[in-house]
Amino acid sequence: MLRIHLVIRELVRMTAETAREIERSDRRLAAQYRDALGSAGLNTVEGSDQRGGRRGAHYSIALGSAREAWEALNIAAGWGFIAEPTEEIRGKFNQVIGTLHRVVHPRR
Numbered sequence: 001m002l003r004i005h006l007v008i009r010e011l012v013r014m015t016a017e018t019a020r021e022i023e024r025s026d027r028r029l030a031a032q033y034r035d036a037l038g039s040a041g042l043n044t045v046e047g048s049d050q051r052g053g054r055r056g057a058h059y060s061i062a063l064g065s066a067r068e069a070w071e072a073l074n075i076a077a078g079w080g081f082i083a084e085p086t087e088e089i090r091g092k093f094n095q096v097i098g099t100l101h102r103v104v105h106p107r108r
Contacts, residue, residue, distance in 0.1 A: 001048035002059075004099040008041040008066070011092050018073070018082055025081040033072035039065035040096065056104065063100035066093065 015037070023030035040062045047058025070093045077084045085093075 002044055002099065002103065004096055005041050005044040005048075007092055007096050008037065008044060011069075011089070011096070012037055012041065014089060014092070015073070018076075021082050022072075022076045025079070026076070029072060029076055029081075033069055033076070036065045036069035036072060040069060040100075044100070059100055060104050063097065063104050066096045066100060069093075070097065 015033075019030050019034055022033060043058045043062035043065065047055045047062065050058055073082070073085050073089070076082045
């Protein structure tokens with residue numbers, strides 16, 4: 001099993017209040033952020049128990065969802081709903097996205 005799901009879980013905890021801040025200004029963006037980050041974690045774990053193409057499909061969805069969650073934070077910051085994401089949050093998203101990218105697109 002990929003241990004990156006633990007980092008995703010940590011991001012959920014770290015950004016829960018941020019999601020509530022976003023919700024005060026844009027409920028749909030907050031819901032999309034929560035859905036995307038949740039999807040990243042759930043698909044990472046689900047993919048770990050799959051074989052072949054199904055595993056890759058789940059990891060690919062997790063990667064797209066992680067990128068979507070990261071962009072939702074940046075959009076919320078751009079609208080002024082929240083402060084810019086901290087370097088710690090940026091680093092954790094980079095770790096998640098980088099790990100999933102390497103799994104989905106391995107070097108040959």
